[in-house]
Amino acid sequence: MNLRERKKQRTRDALLRAALELFATRGYEETTVDDIAAAVDVSQRTFFRYFAGKEETAFYVTRLAETQVVEAVRARPPGEAPLEALRRALLESWDTINETIEEIVPVDLHMRVYRVIESTPALLAAHLRRATELEEELARIIAEREGLDVDADPRPRIVVALFGGVIRVTERLWSAGDDLSLEGMRQLTATYLDQVGPALAGNWRTGQSP
Template sequence: METLRERKKRRTRDALLRAALELFTTHGYERTTVDEITEAVEVSQRTFFRYFAGGKEEAAFAVQDLAEAHFVAAVRARPPHEAPMEALRRAVLEGWDTINEAVAAVVPVELYLRMYRLIESTPALLAVHLRRSTEREEELARLLAAREGLDVDADPRPRLAVAAFGGVLRVTERQWSTGPDFSPEAMRALTAAHLDLVGPALTGHWRST
């Protein structure tokens, strides 16, 4: 059970995170300073770095880290009889509500969505996002290999499956972030629709008759 001290620390961290994301999305990531974030919450710089040792970059990706950790946990919890791509699909679609609840417990989902669009449009953040995505894909590939009893360095299928799945998510995120509907429901629907297209897109003809 969470102690009073732990609750206070969590509230301080969440307040710093909300302030940081609000400032990033309204003033711009590079123009926002740590001083501005701490002033908004009325704490010291030392307090900020106690929670975000990696500075602004760590704060910028903190909620994304949370969402991705929930997704990886959902993949790990899928029944062992499910095929790898099915486990990935069900983890993201069936775990959507849980992921949204975890995000909403820290910051408003609308703020998280605004931050995602900022990452996509800020070169420095986008570079970090791509590097982090590669690291997450490797983690998932190793997880799938372990589920299937494979050597991930000898069998390319885990990395291929995760690369295909990650590609679908990136295309979906890009279409969603530039479309008219920024709701989580729209993102979920796009994800499901695009995952349904993977097989036909890779194996079928694309020409219209």
């Protein structure tokens, strides 16, 4: 790696860290791109040469985590039922995700940024759009596993939509609660995924759920 390349990398990292730190402390809307650029002592124009927009910095870490989940799903044995494969892939890639995050920023910072995403309307909207793109990708993977045509058979997209829906519910709940650990989120996710079966049973009134 060149001096030139190393310098670029350092600038990119510095911009990312400065942005996330500012978002976590001051809030997303309250942070201007000029603030971020000033914190790293580069021009605003330079910021936009590294990131397509303010938003991109907020999702940088999330993007890495998502990639891992997709890979984990791809690696699942073909015998598993679709929903089970998704469930296991997600829960088992948790530790790897943890490490990946730590390479970029402290996990704690990422968790705080995550809450900012959930509580900032503009970011939440972007997050949901990104999530549907991910779901499309997962649906294609599932369809391939099962030897189906995604555009002809509704089932792959439906399972993935259900899966994605449950994930989003847990994300919301987690970000609204006060346990901001990765492990707490994992627990919540596992619990909710276990509730899918019961939730779809016709009658809920026979016996309570945990």
